[in-house]
Amino acid sequence: MGKFEETMQKMAEDQRVPSEVKAKFFQTLQTLPDHKTVKTKSFNRIIRRGSVIAASFLLVVGTVYAAERSGLFEYLSQVIGVSDRQVEIQEVTEVQTTREGNNQYGLLWNITEGWNDGVKLYFEAIVPKTVAENRKLDIALSDHCVVNGKDCMLNFDISEEGKYICSIDISELENTSVYDVEIRLKLLRNQYNWDEYDLTTDPNSPYDYSKDVSLEEEQTLRFALAGDSIARSGWIDNTSIAGAEVNVSKALLSPSTLKLKFTYRITGDQAEQKINEAGLASGFFYIKDTDGNRIDTLRGRLAKTVSDVYTDENGYLCRDYEINTLPVIMDENDEMQKVQLSTETTSINVVPFDGEWDEEGRFVPGTDVELGWGGFSIVFVRES
Amino acid sequence: MSLSDRLLVRRARNGDKQAFQQLMEQQIVSMYKVARVILKNDDDAADAMQETALTCWGKINELERDEYFRSWMTRILINHCNAIYRKRTMSISEESIPEKGDWDQEFDRMEWKMVLNSLDDKYRIVIILFYVEGFKTKEIADILQIGESAVRARLSRGREMLRRQLGRDTN
Numbered sequence: 001m002g003k004f005e006e007t008m009q010k011m012a013e014d015q016r017v018p019s020e021v022k023a024k025f026f027q028t029l030q031t032l033p034d035h036k037t038v039k040t041k042s043f044n045r046i047i048r049r050g051s052v053i054a055a056s057f058l059l060v061v062g063t064v065y066a067a068e069r070s071g072l073f074e075y076l077s078q079v080i081g082v083s084d085r086q087v088e089i090q091e092v093t094e095v096q097t098t099r100e101g102n103n104q105y106g107l108l109w110n111i112t113e114g115w116n117d118g119v120k121l122y123f124e125a126i127v128p129k130t131v132a133e134n135r136k137l138d139i140a141l142s143d144h145c146v147v148n149g150k151d152c153m154l155n156f157d158i159s160e161e162g163k164y165i166c167s168i169d170i171s172e173l174e175n176t177s178v179y180d181v182e183i184r185l186k187l188l189r190n191q192y193n194w195d196e197y198d199l200t201t202d203p204n205s206p207y208d209y210s211k212d213v214s215l216e217e218e219q220t221l222r223f224a225l226a227g228d229s230i231a232r233s234g235w236i237d238n239t240s241i242a243g244a245e246v247n248v249s250k251a252l253l254s255p256s257t258l259k260l261k262f263t264y265r266i267t268g269d270q271a272e273q274k275i276n277e278a279g280l281a282s283g284f285f286y287i288k289d290t291d292g293n294r295i296d297t298l299r300g301r302l303a304k305t306v307s308d309v310y311t312d313e314n315g316y317l318c319r320d321y322e323i324n325t326l327p328v329i330m331d332e333n334d335e336m337q338k339v340q341l342s343t344e345t346t347s348i349n350v351v352p353f354d355g356e357w358d359e360e361g362r363f364v365p366g367t368d369v370e371l372g373w374g375g376f377s378i379v380f381v382r383e384s
Numbered sequence: 385m386s387l388s389d390r391l392l393v394r395r396a397r398n399g400d401k402q403a404f405q406q407l408m409e410q411q412i413v414s415m416y417k418v419a420r421v422i423l424k425n426d427d428d429a430a431d432a433m434q435e436t437a438l439t440c441w442g443k444i445n446e447l448e449r450d451e452y453f454r455s456w457m458t459r460i461l462i463n464h465c466n467a468i469y470r471k472r473t474m475s476i477s478e479e480s481i482p483e484k485g486d487w488d489q490e491f492d493r494m495e496w497k498m499v500l501n502s503l504d505d506k507y508r509i510v511i512i513l514f515y516v517e518g519f520k521t522k523e524i525a526d527i528l529q530i531g532e533s534a535v536r537a538r539l540s541r542g543r544e545m546l547r548r549q550l551g552r553d554t555n
Contacts, residue, residue, distance in 0.1 A: 003550040004543065008515040011500075017416045021430040025412055028434045029405045032441050078391055160390050161451055 072113040072124040075157075075165045082117075082255045086343070090114040090227055092123065101187070101217030105131050108139055108185045108219050109164070118231025119171045119257040121147070121179055125164040131187065132162030137216065138188045146182040148173055154183065169324075171252055171259050178226045187217040230254060234380040236262075237347060244274065244374045245316070251378045255343050258287065260323045260350070264374065265316040275309050275317045279354035279371055282306065283321055286353055286370070289345035296353070297323060298363060351375035393450040404444065408437050411454070414517055415461055421500055421512045422465040423472075432468050436461040455519065459527040462509065502549050507542030514539055 073089055076082045092111045106128055114123035131137050145154040147168055156166040170179060190213050231254035236246060250261040266275050274280070283306040288294045297304055307320040341348065352374045356367040389410070395403035415436065419429035439460050447456055500508050513519045513527065514535075521539070525532040 002547070004547045007546070007550065008511075011417070011512070012516045012518075014417075015413050017412055018426050021416055021426050021433065022412065024430040025415075025433050025437065026409070028437045029408055032401055032404070032438070075391075157394065158390075158450070 071163065072115060072122060072165065075124075076115065076122065076256075080256050086117075086230065086255045087115055088227055090116075090225060092223055092225065094223075096222040098220040098222075099217065100219075101215065103217060105137075105187065105217070107221075108187055108217070109183075109221055111221065111223050114225040114227070116170075116179065116225055116227035116229060117254040117256050118175070118229030119169070119252050119254040119259055121168040121170055121181065121225050122256070123166055123181075123225060125166060127162040127164070129162070136190055138190055138213075140186045140188055141183065145184075147179050148176070149180075167256070171250065171257075171324075175229055177228050178224055180222065180224050182220060182222050185219045185221065186215060187219070188213050189216045231257075232343075232380040234347070234378040237377040237379045241374060241376050246374075246376045248376075248378060251380070253341070253343060253345070253348075253380055258323070258325050258341060258348075260378070261321070262350075262376075263318055263320045265312065265318050267314075267316050271317045272309075274373075275319055277352075277354060277371065278357075279352045280319065280374065283323075284353050284355070284368075285321075285323070286349070286351045287323075287341065288349045288351070289341045290347055291342045291345060293341050293345075295325070295341060296368075297325070298368070345380065347377050347379040349375060349377050389453075390450045393444075393447070393453045397444050397447060397450070399445070401441075404441055407453070408440070411457060414454075414458075417516055418458060418461055418509075418512060419465050421508055422462065422505070423469055424501060428465075428468050428472065432461060432464040435464040439464070455523045455527050458513070458517070458519070459529075462527065500546075503542055503545060507538050507545065510535055510538040511542045511546070 073082075073084065073087055076087060077084075090113065092114050095107065095109075095111050097107060108131065109125035109127065112124050112126055114121065116122075127139060131139065141154070141156070143154055144151055145168060146152070147170055150173060152173070153169045154166060155168075156164050158164055168181065173179070231252045234248075234251035234253065236248040236251075245265040246262050247265065248260070248262040250259060252259040264275065264280065278284075283297055283304050285297045286294055287296065304324070305320075305322045307318075310318050312318050352371045353368045354371055355369060356364040358364055389407070392403045392407045396407055412433070415433045416429060419432045420426065423429050423432060436457065440457050443460075447453060500511065503511065509528065510524060513524045514521070519527065521532050521535045524535045528535070
C-alpha cells in the first residue's frame with residue numbers, strides 16, 4: 001500500500017471525536033425544537049392509458065415458515081413491536097396478474113410474504129431491479145384495494161429501495177381464514193430531473209414533477225393471504241354509565257391495532273353541555289389495560305374520527321367515535337415511548353379526559369384530567 | 385443504507401425526534417471529519433455540526449427519498465461549513481485559532497491532517513468525501529452541485545498533489 005492510500009485509510013478508520021465537540025452536538029440533539037409537520041406523498045397523477053392487454057393466470061399457493069427468516073417480520077418487530085410468538089408469516093409463492101401496456105418489466109410487485117393479524121393484512125412486495133433502479137420509472141397505487149370482493153383501505157411503507165410493506169384494513173370484512181386480494185398498480189415513466197427534485201429544500205419553489213409523467217403499464221395483481229385471525233373482539237361491560245350511555249359497535253384488539261367504534265348518547269337537562277365538553281367534542285380518551293398500561297388519543301399514533309352532534313330517534317344527543325390506533329403512545333414531547341397496550345389484556349377502560357389549551361390551540365401538557373363521568377369498559381375474548 | 389437506518393429516516397421524517405437523534409448520533413464521526421477538514425478547528429466544526437443538526441431537523445420532512453439522507457445531510461453540513469469559513473476569514477486570521485481536543489496530540493493523525501491541509505479547499509473536500517466518507521463521484525457531484533467530470537478531475541489532481549506531498553509514491 002502506498003503512502004497516499006495508507007494516509008487515507010488512517011483517516012477513514014479514525015472514529016474519534018473530541019469530547020467538547022461531542023458534548024455540544026449531543027446537547028443540540030437533546031434540545032431540538034418541536035415540529036409536527038408531516039409530509040405526505042400524493043399518488044394522484046395524470047396518466048395515459050396503454051393499449052395492449054395481456055393476461056396470465058397462475059395458481060396461488062401459500063406456506064407458513066419461521067418468522068425469523070422474514071423481512072416482513074423484521075419490519076413488524078421494529079415498527080409495530082410484535083414478537084415472533086405472535087407472527088406466523090405466510091409465504092406467497094404465486095400471483096395472478098392481468099397486464100395492460102408495454103409489459104416490458106414482468107411482474108411489478110413480487111408478493112413474497114404475508115401476515116393476517118385479524119385487523120390488518122400485511123404483506124411484503126418487491127419491485128424488480130430493472131424498475132427499482134431505473135429512476136425514470138415510478139410505481140403508483142391507490143390507497144384502496146379489493147379484498148374478498150369489497151373495497152378496503154391500503155397503506156404502505158417503503159422499507160428499503162424497491163421493497164414495500166403494505167397493510168390492508170380488513171376490520172369491516174367477515175372473519176375468514178383466506179383473503180383474496182386484488183391490487184391495481186400503475187407503472188409511470190417520468191422525464192423530470194430527479195437530482196433537482198430530490199435536493200430541493202426550498203418549500204417556496206418546489207419542483208413541479210407532474211407535468212412530464214406518462215403511463216407505461218398497468219397491472220392488476222390477485223393473490224391470496226391465509227392465516228387465522230389472532231385479533232380479539234370485545235363488547236361493552238358496564239352499561240350503567242353515569243350521565244351517558246355508550247353503544248360499542250366494534251372493538252378489536254390485535255398485535256397491530258386497537259379498533260373501536262362507539263357512540264355516546266346523552267339525555268337530560270345538561271345533555272348539550274356534556275356532549276360538547278371539550279374532551280368529548282375532541283375525542284380525548286385514555287385507554288387503560290388490565291396490566292396498568294395506558295395510551296391516550298391525544299398522543300397516540302392513531303386515526304380518529306369524531307362526528308358532529310346529532311339527535312337520534314329517541315331524542316338523545318349523540319356523537320360517534322372511531323379510533324384506529326397502533327397500541328403505542330408518544331409522550332408529551334412527541335417522543336416515542338414504548339408504552340404499549342398488552343394484547344393479552346382481558347379488558348380495557350375507555351375514559352374521556354379534558355385539559356387546557358394555549359393561545360395557539362395546543363394542548364398544554366400535564367393539564368389533562370379525567371372528566372369524572374362517561375368512562376366505560378370493554379372486555380375481550382379470543383377469536384374462535 | 386440498512387433497513388434499520390431507513391426506518392430511522394422514515395420515522396424522523398414523520399416527526400419522531402428520538403429517531404432523528406439516533407440517526408444523527410450515528411453520523412457524528414462522519415460529520416466531524418468533513419467539518420474539521422474544511423474548517424480546520426474544533427470550535428467551528430462543532431458550530432457547523434450544531435447548525436446542521438438543527439437545519440436537518442427543520443427540513444427533514446422535505447427529504448423525498450430516505451436513501452438520500454446522508455448525502456443531503458452532508459450537503460447541508462458543507463453549506464454551513466462554507467458559511468462559517470467565509471465569516472471567519474473576514475474577521476480573523478486562521479493561525480490565531482487555537483487547536484483543541486485530543487485530535488492533534490498523536491503524530492500519525494497530525495500527519496494526515498497536515499497533509500490534507502496543504503491542499504486547496506476544492507481538492508480537500510472532494511478527497512475526504514471520496515476516500516474517507518465513501519461517496520461515489522455522482523453523489524459528490526450532487527452534494528457539491530458541480531459536474532461529475534469536475535469531481536473526477538479534482539480527485540485526480542488532488543490525489544497527485546497529495547502523493548507528491550507525501551513524497552514516496554511514484555504514481
